[in-house]
Amino acid sequence: MSLPDDSRYLKGGPVAQRIIAAVRRDAEEARADGFPPKLVSITVGDVAAVDVYVRNQRAKAALAGIDFEERRFPADLTAAELEAAIQGMNADPRITGIIVQRPVPVHIPIKAIQAAIHPLKDVEGMHPASIGNIVYNQLDLAPCTAAASVELLKETGLDLKGLEVVVVGHSEIVGKPIAFLLMSEGATVTVCHHMTRSVAAHARRADALFVAVGKPRLIKADMVKPGAAVIDIGINTEIGPDGKERIVGDVDTDSVKDVASWITPVPGGVGPLTVAILLRNTMVALNRQRDLYRATYGVADSGVRLAAE
Numbered sequence: 001m002s003l004p005d006d007s008r009y010l011k012g013g014p015v016a017q018r019i020i021a022a023v024r025r026d027a028e029e030a031r032a033d034g035f036p037p038k039l040v041s042i043t044v045g046d047v048a049a050v051d052v053y054v055r056n057q058r059a060k061a062a063l064a065g066i067d068f069e070e071r072r073f074p075a076d077l078t079a080a081e082l083e084a085a086i087q088g089m090n091a092d093p094r095i096t097g098i099i100v101q102r103p104v105p106v107h108i109p110i111k112a113i114q115a116a117i118h119p120l121k122d123v124e125g126m127h128p129a130s131i132g133n134i135v136y137n138q139l140d141l142a143p144c145t146a147a148a149s150v151e152l153l154k155e156t157g158l159d160l161k162g163l164e165v166v167v168v169g170h171s172e173i174v175g176k177p178i179a180f181l182l183m184s185e186g187a188t189v190t191v192c193h194h195m196t197r198s199v200a201a202h203a204r205r206a207d208a209l210f211v212a213v214g215k216p217r218l219i220k221a222d223m224v225k226p227g228a229a230v231i232d233i234g235i236n237t238e239i240g241p242d243g244k245e246r247i248v249g250d251v252d253t254d255s256v257k258d259v260a261s262w263i264t265p266v267p268g269g270v271g272p273l274t275v276a277i278l279l280r281n282t283m284v285a286l287n288r289q290r291d292l293y294r295a296t297y298g299v300a301d302s303g304v305r306l307a308a309e
């Protein structure tokens, strides 16, 4: 089966636009109610792979009516300094959500940093308590890329119950949460990684194939079942034939598009939706904080708006 036109490309843009429009309505309501939403991005050192993500966060937050602040720290920041900065943000009622961009320098233990973010401000869903929620089928705030990938699969209209799904890559931020989300939806999930004996043998059985490895063109046409849905999560930078930098996924799209029934383009697939879900998660976090605030103090307003006026 080939892709005669664009129609089988699973594009993230239109879904992202729908989500951002809904977030915008929520954000306006919350702001008017005295709870202005604000997302803080933390970057440590200079990482090109992070720049495109943060640039898009800033742009889409503006569209969604969410305040956005980028805090950049030098690469020689100590773990203790970063934790102290996060504790300050945890205690700051003007800040709704905190995202630490990955990777951080090797001397900083990312797991400890992730756990330092207060679970109510963990808009990436990467705190151990947040990850635990998806194991318990509480799916309203899930790791953004994983949620974006599963949401794009749903766009196909395929019934996830009993669907044979293969996930290639088992990182904590992408592959593992995808597997948990899909299990919650009733799919039969196989997870492959670098020790898997034959990724190809598993991949060829999949009705839906998720790929999050970080290796351009790892998945070729002969590894894909005819008619499958292929969700390419890879964001890799390489130099194109024109000598310019370009973004490519983990799937050899040119050949796989002749075999698959659906395929996510890179760029324009999972990436834009990841950003939209980060903003949606920010509003989920805000609503949890608002509920807690009201339950604790029995008052209608956080005071943030009054202090800012």
Ligand SMILES: NC(=O)C1=CN([C@@H]2O[C@H](COP(=O)(O)OP(=O)(O)OC[C@H]3O[C@@H](n4cnc5c(N)ncnc54)[C@H](OP(=O)(O)O)[C@@H]3O)[C@@H](O)[C@H]2O)C=CC1
Pocket (backbone or CB within 6 Å): 145, 168, 169, 170, 171, 172, 173, 174, 175, 192, 193, 194, 195, 196, 199, 212, 213, 214, 215, 233, 234, 235, 236, 270, 271, 274
């Ligand atoms: N679109 C988006 O929003 C996002 C995209 N990404 C992109 O997704 C990709 C993966 O990111 P991330 O999960 O953070 O990366 P990691 O490097 O953390 O994980 C890569 C995974 O791939 C596995 N792997 C490595 N080589 C092979 C192989 N030859 N066959 C099968 N599995 C293999 C690794 O297994 P093992 O651990 O056993 O070595 C590991 O589980 C990257 O391209 C990244 O840029 C990431 C985040 C967000």
Ligand SMILES: Nc1nc(=O)c2c([nH]1)NC[C@@H]1CN(c3ccc(C(=O)N[C@@H](CCC(=O)O)C(=O)O)cc3)C=[N+]21
Pocket (backbone or CB within 6 Å): 049, 050, 052, 053, 056, 099, 100, 101, 102, 103, 124, 144, 145, 235, 247, 266, 267, 268, 269, 270, 271, 272, 274, 275
């Ligand atoms: N804590 C953390 N969480 C992440 O999820 C995370 C991270 N750190 N570090 C970096 C990687 C990479 N990543 C991207 C997300 C969206 C686009 C994105 O919007 N891509 C557009 C690119 C469009 C353009 O070129 O502007 C697209 O694919 O169409 C890119 C990259 C998230 N990551």
